[in-house]
Amino acid sequence: MRKYNRVGSNHIAELKAIVGEKNVITDPDKLITYSQDEVTDARYHHMPEVVVFPETRDQVAEIIRLANRELIPVTPRGAGTGLAAGAAPMYGGIVLSLEKMNKIIEVNAEHMYMVVEPGVRTKDVQQAAAAVGLLYAGDPSSGDNCFIGGNIATNAGGNKAVKYGTTRNQVYAVEIVTPTGEITELGGLLNKSTSGYCLEQLIMGSEGTLGVITKATLKLIPLPPCKMDFLAIFPDTETAIDTVFKLLKAGIDPTSLEYMDNEAVNVCARYLKVGLPHQEDGNYLIITVETSTEEELEDKAARIDEICTAGGAIATLVPDSKTIWAARRAFGEANREESYIHSPEDIVVPVKHLAYAMREITRICKEHDAIGRVVAHAGDGNLHLTIMQGDIPAEEWPTKIDEILQDLFAFVYSIGGKMSGEHGIGSKRVKWMHRFTDPVQLKMMQAIKKALDPNLILNPGTVFEVD
Ligand SMILES: Cc1cc2nc3c(=O)[nH]c(=O)nc-3n(C[C@H](O)[C@H](O)[C@H](O)COP(=O)(O)OP(=O)(O)OC[C@H]3O[C@@H](n4cnc5c(N)ncnc54)[C@H](O)[C@@H]3O)c2cc1C
Incomplete structure (x- = not known):
């Protein structure tokens, strides 16, 4: 396990000098909100030592450079609606909340694109597009609350992905602060490009581990009449x-x-x-x-x-x-009301195996005497299975859910599926990511992470661990 330094009073003073006193919080009563996302199981909650609210990309870059110099982990955070504990700071340190970078910079109706900061709510993106007769096609069910930066970081899907694809299909370009504190724009207002690696697509879905998204240029399309x-x-x-x-x-x-x-x-x-x-x-x-x-x-x-x-x-x-x-x-909310502790799973399988997968996941839940409820983005082969703690005693839940997930993921991977179609790995599924990902692929991902983030300060403990 990597060792990081604690946030000291000297760091707090420096952070306040970067973002202003009002944009730094250290009060434990306030920090607690930033210790978790929508994952209710307390095993995946982790307290930050400080939360900062930058208002510009330059402030983000300064914070990242400080974190590198002092070996302090930084966890980017959007609206905290994630279902994989990706915004919960596994190793403490700094939570970097993007909620104050919330401006729609440009809506260009003539050329059909929009430029936004990461803290704009998805619903506001959709409404701004509709106001000029256009469609922003990203549509996660959490759209009233989540941020566009979070959608890009998780490559969010949703109810329209069967036609329009996931968030990665709605984005022309992303401006990021790299894990070492440089600022760059990846992609562009281009419909094609074979000019080196497609770095913007690498960032999308990287769950805040390869860069902090500070701006995005989104595709708009004609609103179907x-x-x-x-x-x-x-x-x-x-x-x-x-x-x-x-x-x-x-x-x-x-x-x-x-x-x-x-x-x-x-x-x-x-x-x-x-x-x-x-x-x-x-x-x-x-x-x-x-x-x-x-x-x-x-x-x-x-x-x-x-x-x-x-x-x-x-x-x-x-x-x-x-x-x-x-x-x-x-x-999601209905399940949460009936069993506060539950495991919201998000498996994706080839659509041709959907019926088989439905039968098998029902069998697996039954075999373990567990209640599993299912909805699906069926056209995408993306099954949302919520496994309820229900009457399972709290002390038995961790073992029980592990046994179910082991059987579930073993089955899913055996038919060419993956453990997450849209919610991501976060810190919740790291153990399973190590267990089920092809070792060659895992090594490639870890090599990319180490190359871009040599001090491993950006959202460590999310997606996978790196030595
Ligand atoms: C009721 C409900 C319905 C949902 N429906 C859907 C759905 O239909 N489809 C779907 O895909 N998801 C869905 N989700 C999950 C969640 O809303 C999405 O994952 C969403 O994209 C998260 O956005 P956020 O702003 O809340 O990000 P957060 O939860 O704050 O963060 C998520 C991840 O993104 C990273 N991150 C956030 N902002 C940035 C940034 N600017 N730069 C770099 N990294 C960043 C964080 O570090 C973290 O790893 C749902 C959740 C709920 C509670």
């Missing part, structure tokens, strides 16, 4: 999941293709205190399509109805969109 949601209700998991690939193959080009099993439907209905269609027996596929014309929309509606009916759907409806999407988005 027509849009409709459909709710196909199936009597069982099997028929619902079997229909996913048929919809993908049919040329419908869905914007969303989401799955909720019957238990998830009921959990979300209970949480929201609403009744949902066929709540007693329905397994849902939520399908959204966007088109240029009404005729095209009608055409796609007819195709969806045909495919879902042939696939065994009890009904295909045009639902109350607000209620259905509220239910889908409530899944």
Whole structure:
């Protein structure tokens, strides 16, 4: 384990000189907020020694240089909505909160791009694009709260990734402060480039371990004029999941293709205190399509109805969109209300194995007498399995969840899947990352980390450990 120096009063004074007195906190009552993200299990909470709120990239660079000189770890933090404990400072030290770098610098409607600081909320990015008739296509369910910098750092996905891809597909360029305190812009307003390594894509999804994102240039696209949601209700998991690939193959080009099993439907209905269609027996596929014309929309509606009916759907409806999407988005909070301690897993498998994966994860949970609830970005093969502590005694939970995760990840990797489709490894899955990643690939990642961050000061203990 790497040894770091503690933050001393001399460092605090220096940090205050960099960002101003009001932008440094050391009061333990206030630090506690920055010791965790949305992972509720206290094993993944770690207290920072100080939190700083830089307002400019130059301040970020100065903080990083100080941290290198003094061997103090720095953990970048967005809104703290992460589900992998990536923003929890594993080794203490400095939490570098980007919340005050929250300006939309430019919305260029003519050339369809937007330049933002990292602390802008995703919802505000989406609204600023919509205000000029354009779409920012990144859409994580946490969009009301999370920051764009966090989305880029985790390569966030969400409900529209099946059509538009994940956050890495929405970004032209990122300005970063490197782990040694230099400032550079990676990428550009370019639609293609084969001019050396694609460094901007290396940063996206690196979870704050290879650079602090201080600015981003985002792609905007024309807002599709027509849009409709459909709710196909199936009597069982099997028929619902079997229909996913048929919809993908049919040329419908869905914007969303989401799955909720019957238990998830009921959990979300209970949480929201609403009744949902066929709540007693329905397994849902939520399908959204966007088109240029009404005729095209009608055409796609007819195709969806045909495919879902042939696939065994009890009904295909045009639902109350607000209620259905509220239910889908409530899944995390609804589980948390029923079992504060739970393990939100985010496995991704080849879509062709989705049905098999559903069967196996149900079997694994049953075998361990655990409650596992499932929703999925089905079109992406990305399954959100929440394993509830429920009645499992607190002292048995760590061993129990380890046994379940061992079986779960062994299965997932055996069919060509990975442990996270969008939430990331954070510090929560480091042990599993070491256990299941191809050793050649792990070595390559560790070599990159060591080359860019020789003192290992940037978010150590996240994604993997390095000697
Ligand atoms: C209810 C709920 C729904 C969610 N739905 C989705 C979903 O649909 N899709 C999805 O992908 N995720 C989802 N998430 C997870 C989470 O919202 C995303 O991972 C999000 O991208 C995190 O953004 P954040 O600003 O909160 O980042 P944080 O949690 O603060 O940080 C996440 C990681 O990014 C790093 N980081 C943050 N900002 C920067 C920066 N400027 N520079 C460098 N590194 C940085 C941190 O060090 C950390 O490793 C959901 C979470 C919740 C609670």
